[in-house]
Amino acid sequence: MQKESSGPRGGDTRERLLDVAIEVLGKTPDAGMGEVAAAAGVVRRTVYGYFPSRSELVVALARRAVDEITAVLAEAAPVDKAADVAWTDFIARLWPLTHRYRVLVALRRGEFGADIHALLGTVEQSLAALVARGQESGAFGRHLPAGSLSQAAWSAVFTLADDDLHRTEIDVSAVITTSLLMLGVPGPRAKVLAER
Amino acid sequence: MQKESSGPRGGDTRERLLDVAIEVLGKTPDAGMGEVAAAAGVVRRTVYGYFPSRSELVVALARRAVDEITAVLAEAAPVDKAADVAWTDFIARLWPLTHRYRVLVALRRGEFGADIHALLGTVEQSLAALVARGQESGAFGRHLPAGSLSQAAWSAVFTLADDDLHRTEIDVSAVITTSLLMLGVPGPRAKVLAER
DNA sequence: ACATCATTGCACACTAGTGTGCAATGGGCC
C-alpha cells in the first residue's frame, strides 16, 4: 500500500526529525511543519523529503511512541508476573519518559484523533486487561470497571508528569497504584506514605 | 477596556451561540466559526455579529464556563464546611455537567492556552486551597503536595466523564475522594465500595 | 403601512499553512 522506506537514505535525520517533532508537538500540538523544521535545525523543504505530508509525520511519530510504550509494557508486565507488581514496574519505567509520550495525549483530540486513537487503542486494551487481571486476583479494587480504572490511572500519570513532580523523589507509580487502583483492597499498603 | 455589550441586542442568540460553541469545541477544539455557526443553525456572518473574532468567542465561552464552575464551588464549599465533605459535594454537583466544562480541558493546549489557563487558574487555586485545608485537618493524605493532588483529582473527574460512566450509578465523586485524596488516612472509608 | 433590527447572502481581501518543482550548494567518498 505504501513504501516502507520513504525519503533520502540518511536515517539519521529522519530519527532526529521524529525526536524533535515529539518534543515540539508535545508542547504545541498544532505546530506546523515549519516549526518542527526550525526546531530540528533544518529547512521546511527538508522535512518533506522524509515525510510527504504532515499527517504522515504525525502518524509515524505516534506509531513510534506507541511502539516504545508497547515494548516497555511487554518488558515490565510478562503474563506470569503479579498484576500489581507489573503495573507499578510499568509506570516506574515510563515515568522518566513521560515527556516523550505526552504528545500522544495531546494529539488524541485534534485532526488526527482517529489515527492516534487507533494506535493507542492496542496499548490501552493491554493495560485494561492487566488491570482486569489485577481485579480478578484481588490485588486491585472493583470500585470501577477495569477499563475506566485503567484510563484513570493512565491519565493520572501524565497529569502528575505535567506538575513538576519529576524533581521530587515521590514514587508516583506507587502513589497511583496504591491510591487509585487498590481502593478497598485489604492488607498493608502504607508502603509509600512518605510523611511529606 | 472593552465594551461590555457587543453585538446586536438579542441576548438570546448570543447565549445559544455560547452553548453550541461549548458543545462543538468540546468535541473538536479546532472547529472554526463556520462549524459553530452551522451547529447553531445560523450563518457564519451572524456569529461575527456577536463575537468580533474567534478568539473573543472562545474567551467569552471559557469565561462563562469558569464562572459557572466558580459558582458551583462557592456554593458547595463554604469555608465552614469540612474539606472532604465540601470536595465530594463539589464534584457530585459538577458530575452531571462535565460535558459543559470538558471544553476547558480541551482548550488548555491550543492557541488560546494562555487565556484559558489564566481563567482556570483562579478555580484551580481555590481547589488546591481546599485540598490543602483537607490535608491540614487530616482529612486528606499528604502523599502528594496539595497542588498536584488537586490537579490529579480534578483531571480524574474529566477522564472518568469521558468513559460512559454517566450511565452507571457509580458515585464518582466518592470514588475519587476516597481513593486519590484520602490515601493513608485512617478511619472507615469503605463508604463507597460497592461490590461491583 | 411603517420603522426597526436581527439575520442572511454574497462579495472581497488577507493570512497562514501545505505540498511541489527545480536549480544551486556543498560535504563526503572513490
Added chain:
DNA sequence: GGCCCATTGCACACTAGTGTGCAATGATGT
C-alpha cells in the same frame, strides 16, 4: 578531480479559515 546525494533556497499553486462591507430579506411591534 569527479560523483553522489542530502540539503538548501526560492519559486509557485492551492486550500482553508478569518474578518469585513453592504445590500436584501423578513419578522416583530406600533
